Amino acid sequence: MIEVQHVTKRYGSVKALDDISFTADSGEVVGLLGPNGAGKSTTMNIITGYLSAGEGTVLIDGVDILEHPKQAKAKIGYLPEIPPLYVDMTVRRYLEFIFDLKKVKLPKKEHIAEVMTIVKISDVESRVIRNLSKGYRQRVGLAAALLGNPPVLILDEPTVGLDPKQIIDIRKLIKSLGKKHTIIFSSHVLSEVSAVCDRIVMINNGKIVADAATDKLSESISGEGILALEVEGAVSTVREAIGTVDGVKRVSKAAGNNYTVEYESGVDVRRGIFNVLAKAGCPILMMRSGNLTLEESFLKLTEGGAD
Numbered sequence: 655m656i657e658v659q660h661v662t663k664r665y666g667s668v669k670a671l672d673d674i675s676f677t678a679d680s681g682e683v684v685g686l687l688g689p690n691g692a693g694k695s696t697t698m699n700i701i702t703g704y705l706s707a708g709e710g711t712v713l714i715d716g717v718d719i720l721e722h723p724k725q726a727k728a729k730i731g732y733l734p735e736i737p738p739l740y741v742d743m744t745v746r747r748y749l750e751f752i753f754d755l756k757k758v759k760l761p762k763k764e765h766i767a768e769v770m771t772i773v774k775i776s777d778v779e780s781r782v783i784r785n786l787s788k789g790y791r792q793r794v795g796l797a798a799a800l801l802g803n804p805p806v807l808i809l810d811e812p813t814v815g816l817d818p819k820q821i822i823d824i825r826k827l828i829k830s831l832g833k834k835h836t837i838i839f840s841s842h843v844l845s846e847v848s849a850v851c852d853r854i855v856m857i858n859n860g861k862i863v864a865d866a867a868t869d870k871l872s873e874s875i876s877g878e879g880i881l882a883l884e885v886e887g888a889v890s891t892v893r894e895a896i897g898t899v900d901g902v903k904r905v906s907k908a909a910g911n912n913y914t915v916e917y918e919s920g921v922d923v924r925r926g927i928f929n930v931l932a933k934a935g936c937p938i939l940m941m942r943s944g945n946l947t948l949e950e951s952f953l954k955l956t957e958g959g960a961d
């Protein structure tokens with residue numbers, strides 16, 4: 655649905671993006687994660703056609719954003735980091751204004767009411783935007799992005815500046831919107847991205863440093879899996895037995911009866927290890943994944959970032 659291909663962007667001598675490529679498939683919620691200054695906003699602005707890339711291509715549902723901007727932009731709902739709200743308007747008036755601006759062809763009253771219900775702002779429709787809390791303003795911005803039912807939503811740091819309750823509400827909202835839309839949303843907060851997204855694209859210093867399903871990310875970063883084991887029996891027997899299992903790369907002895915097993919990424923060695931140790935008469939007392947946590951992976955990849 656969204657294809658970013660070899661995009662490079664320079665601001666004068668600053669290379670903000672350096673040959674980045676990634677995709678977001680239909681119905682996927684993809685998190686663009688990186689420290690401040692990594693290039694997230696620049697990426698978002700290029701995807702939405704607000705900024706042109708120096709090199710590379712962005713396709714929205716197969717349509718090139720630079721060659722056919724009108725057609726491509728009609729498929730996108732964009733929530734910039736600071737939504738450009740007209741604060742003297744009421745919520746309803748503002749949404750009517752955006753509806754007209756976007757030249758939406760749906761029945762106006764019903765569609766605006768539907769969108770207000772989705773983002774839960776119907777109760778403030780007559781309030782002047784200036785008097786709304788930051789959380790409500792963010793939802794008004796989201797409502798504006800949703801007008802016209804675009805299949806793609808691009809959300810730039812949608813929870814910045816919100817209180818914890820508002821953050822939880824917006825996350826829930828994004829998750830539910832993910833059922834019907836392809837979403838790319840940026841954040842510098844790992845826990846946020848991992849709570850909401852199917853896939854994480856990590857960006858640092860204008861380069862993509864990781865791109866994987868949220869639950870597979872740490873494994874894909876370390877390039878191999880790690881298991882921590884506690885096993886009874888003679889050390890040489892245990893090591894030898896585990897070493898015969900397909901996919902096992904290294905067995906290291908830790909304190910007591912503990913071992914660390916490194917294995918090839920994508921291979922599940924647990925059953926094999928169970929079988930060989932049972933055969934050798936060495937009971938397994940504990941076995942768990944010893945991979946880097948997502949936090950550790952993120953820090954490892956973004957060391958030296960601007961944040």
Ligand SMILES: Nc1ncnc2c1ncn2[C@@H]1O[C@H](COP(=O)(O)OP(=O)(O)OP(=O)(O)O)[C@@H](O)[C@H]1O
Pocket residue numbers: 665666668669670688689690691692693694695696697842
């Ligand atoms: N208009 C500009 N002129 C010059 N340099 C810029 C401009 N906009 C961004 N940059 C630089 O490009 C790099 C990427 O910036 P960008 O705003 O895309 O990062 P970001 O990941 O969105 O960070 P933040 O979360 O702080 O907004 C940074 O080094 C930034 O200083």
